[in-house]
Amino acid sequence: MATTITKPETLVGKRIRRKEDPRLITGTATYVDDIQMPGMHHACIVRSPHAAARIKGIHVKAALELPGVTAVFTGADTKDVGPVPCGASLPGLRVPHHHILAVDRVYFVGHPVAVVVATDRYIARDAADRIEVDYEVLPAVADPEKAIAAGAPAVHPEWPDNVAFHFHQEGGEVDKAFAEAEVVVKERITSQRLIPTSIETRGVVADWNTGDKSLTIYSSSQIPHLLRTLLAMMLGLPEHHTRVVVPEVGGGFGSKLNVYAEEALMGFVAMKIGKPVKWIESRRENYLCTIHGRGHVDYFELAARKDGTMVGLKLKLIQDLGAYHQLLTPAIPTLSVLMMPGLYRFKNIRADIAGVFTNCVPTDAYRGAGRPEATHGIERMVDILAAELKMDPAEIRLKNFIQPEEFPFSTGTGLIYDSGNYDLPLKKAMEIVDYKGLRKQQNDSRKQGRLMGVGISSYGEICAFGPSPATPAGGWECATVRVDPQGKVTVGTGASPHGQGEETTFAQIAADELGVDLDDVLVVHGDTAVVPYGIGTFGSRGTAVGGPALYYALQKLKEKITKFGAMLLDSESVSYSGGCCTCSKTGKSVTLGEIAGASYRAMKLPEGEAPGLEATYFWEPPNFTFPFGAHVAVTEIDRETGKVKVARYVAVDDCGRIVNPLLVDGQVHGGVAQGLGQALYEQAVYDDSGQLLSGELTDYAIPKATMMPWIESHHTETPSPVNPLGVKGVGEAGTIGCSPALVNSVVDALSPLGVRHIDMPLTPEKIWNLLQGGQQ
Amino acid sequence: MIAENFDYSAPNTVEEALQLIAKGGKVLAGGMSLVPLMKLRLAAPEHLVDLGRVAALNGITEDKGSIVIGSMTTHHQLESSALLRASCPLLAETASLIGDVQVRNMGTIGGSVAHADPAADYPAALLALEAKVRLVKSSGDRTLAFSDFLIDSFTTALEEGELVREVVVPVETAGTGVSYQKMLQPASGFAIVGVAARIRKTAGKISFARIGVTGLSSCAFRAAAVEKLLEGTSGSEEEIGKAAAVVADGVDANSDIHASSNYRSQMARVYTARAIQAAVSRAA
Secondary structure: OOOOOOOOOOOOOOOOOOOOHHHHHOOOOOEHHHOOOOOOEEEEEEEOOOOOEEEEEEEOHHHHOOOOEEEEEEHHHHOOOOOOOOOOOOOOOOOOOOOOOOOOEEOOOOOEEEEEEEOOHHHHHHHHHHOEEEEEEOOOOOOHHHHOOOOOOOOOOOOOOOEEEEEEEEEOOHHHHHHHOOEEEEEEEEEOOEOOOOOOOOEEEEEEEOOOOEEEEEEOOOOHHHHHHHHHHHHOOOHHHEEEEOOEOOOOOOOOOOOOHHHHHHHHHHHHHOOOEEEEOOHHHHHHHOOEEOOEEEEEEEEEOOOOOEEEEEEEEEEEEEOOOOOOHHHHHHHHHHOOOOOEOOOEEEEEEEEEEOOOOOEOOOOOOOHHHHHHHHHHHHHHHHHHOOOOHHHHHHHHEOOHHHOOEEOOOOOEEOOOOOHHHHHHHHHHHOHHHHHHHHHHHHHOOOEEEEEEEEEEOOEOOOOHHHOOOOOOEEEEEEEOOOOOEEEEEOOOOOOOOHHHHHHHHHHHHHOOOHHHEEEEEOEOOOOOOOOOOOOOOHHHHHHHHHHHHHHHHHHHHHHHHHHHHOOOOEEEEOOEEEEOOOOOEEEHHHHHHHHHHOOOOOOOOOOOOEEEEEEOOOOOEOOEEEEEEEEEEOOOOOOEEEEEEEEEEEOEOOOOHHHHHHHHHHHHHHHHHHHHHOOOOEOOOOOEOOOOOOOOOOOOHHHOOOEEEEEOOOOOOOOOOOEOOOOOHHHHHHHHHHHHHHHHHHHHHOOOOOOOOOOHHHHHHHHOOOOO | OOOOOOEEEOOOOHHHHHHHHHOOOEEEOOOOOHHHHHHOOOOOOOEEEEHHHOHHHOOEEEEOOEEEEEOOOEHHHHHHOHHHHHHOHHHHHHHHOOOOHHHHHHOEHHHHHHHOOOOOOHHHHHHHOOOEEEEEEOOEEEEEEHHHHEEEOOEEOOOOOOEEEEEEEEOOOOOOEEEEEEEEOOOOOOEEEEEEEEEEEEOOEEEEEEEEEEOOOOOOEEOHHHHHHHOOOOOOHHHHHHHHOOOOOOOOOOOEOOEOHHHHHHHHHHHHHHHHHHHHHHOO
């Protein structure tokens, strides 16, 4: 019997370097494209060069004649495969049948038309170039406002108005609020289409075992289990003979929270040829065919009293859906509506969404998914109101924030905000930047003719998706904790982390609860044959939903450990702590390793207990969590060029209890980079005929390290009452908080010229035009 | 990269290289433009002749008042060359602003000038430097002024079977102030406009001005009108502004999703003024 070891400190809350990093930075991680299999074939997909066209004929003979080509399949071959699924349901939603290969018509540039399968990737590509498709080119529409104008070409001929759905939501007494308001400000605010741009593009390897009729799909995905369920459905396979393995994922940001045509197509091909097949998406395909994000045109009206009290908000939201619904396409703008009141107390809201088809690749979840658009809208409108009332933008926010004693707070959109103290991060940010000093400096610089701006964004977001009734496919998460006979711990999580670092944060949580070292815990995920069913990682839910599932599995396991400990110590008065069960009377203890060994050897069992040390817990969250924060950006405009210089960037984020501050900082930095990308650089540009002009990294500007300001990242910690860890989620916070802070800052800089709004991205040319007194 | 099939040769000497390109081989000189085109199958050369192993084409040497730069010298070699930084700082500064580190480690000056991308950086500097280009062919060498070598967008005076052997720039005259100023396209790093300036002053007046402009139009050019307006002035802010204001006059400015022709023309004026200003401040 060992003596009691007391661990002096806990791991949760510590800046701990990631356990996953050694393999990632030494090139020993396995991504989809690293997978090699005996007899593996390679696929190349022929895609439409037109945004709208009828397919008159497909000539595949020349491709099939090329040595090394095994097969060519077209829409005629695959039309019985189930459609690419839309998981979102809205009243009256029009859902076009989304074949995995186009059948007689193409709807966007990049629409898959045929697949070539060959013994190597080069032959497959050469053969694809030999396939000739006769198209009858049809008129296309790429802009959502043009698509709903009279006389626009119909994206889907069966719905000539191009409207997939209308959605209305209302809370409080909107008409009364607006009738009684002393001031109403209105603005058209867009959130442009963005391309998610993960460094690793998508990729699939499919392996069909003809003997036991089972399919294994390796895919770069955020949702292995949902993918398994839906692929089995599409391909008509029993789910227990379908396995999805998600190896290392080089970035998802929501773009891999989906089920794509190519995933089912590779399964189809592998089953047809009886050989493994690999498809790796090129960057060109990634830009053309993987979902885009945002794509909003929003018309806001904000009503207020003269003292700055906001009383009501109206929104007409035009969502560019693209040509089809991908997994969550129509649901994304509804998230914007949920978060449209931001952090403010008023409850009179009205929103009308028009979901509009265009001849473009579908939009869907991209980091923030609906909340950046909502936050950008409300935070811009608050600034516009402050300017109208000649109030300070910080003051007007502080005046309207929901106060700490009002939580849980029911919003006009039907949510219940869990906890918050919204003054804290804003006041902290103001103190860090010396807000008063900055305003004085701004006044002085204006006198010298300089254009300096200070922009505030007080953002709130909705995380930890979510209570199952509020989600399309279940919002719970699952964890299994297994202690092996050596006493080492393996955690299996149904969440599928892909860069967020849960192999580390979950190990911290498990190590603390079990009183073992961090290195004694291994976190596994991403293989449906290895871990129990889970929902996945998206919507800042990994730690906020997967974490509590793990916590409860650990409590369950600790009960069993304690029973074994009591049996081994032959005592009723034992407790488990610091990796040992200790008898309070004798002081004797047994280690976790000794208990584990005894549990598997099973010479004797506690009454009513089975052998082994393992526990599984499925946790259903009672509510979402609602992180918040304040970002402040200081900018200066180059008068001659219109270029924006970000002089200072302060982020104060409250994501509840922090498990690992190092990883939280990383999430904030990455999030801010993507928010800054939207604010200053990024834009998916389609021309009128539906051709993507920003189709390569040479034309689509994601921010590089040298284009980033120094991010001063700070925190406040307001625990969530929703889960026992008090965590809220931080994956999307930086992105949501950033773009309004930057745009508010630039508008503030230009306000002496009468500018009150600029649409993103804030290109130098747009600003230069405004400086010349023209239109953006 | 899933390019079309091609043969690949990596000769060690200029002679071998010339024989291969005489037979229709396409020169690979760093590949920073050609390889992306091949990746997209917008270019499909049947035979690539990689000049990377031709030692005679690599290096920076001084020769009787000139600096001779082998065509396969990388941008990184140019930016970090002590000789070039001391003797022709304009070209070193220009090289340092090309693309990113990876591009500068692979891309070469010969590859860049032969490709003649209208938004490339070197042409502005090479025009301002009145550089020469030595070309080689099995039938012999010839030397052209860079201004004669560069014809238009992606078009040069290179003939079939001919290679760029060297780029020759003058050893900068003491007291000359130089600068390359560039507004970069944030996605690609190419120049929306780039302006190179060389300025010399005599008795307080600008006695020599050479201005090269890239990115503005289909072909980089020497801004002779700007130079003329500058010469004889004291180089005050106002005089520089006046001179820079004419840089886009009569120029058919490019327009794309990154900058309209109007904005590009305006930025040409701004960056011309900035390049001149910086050069004047560095002139003795």
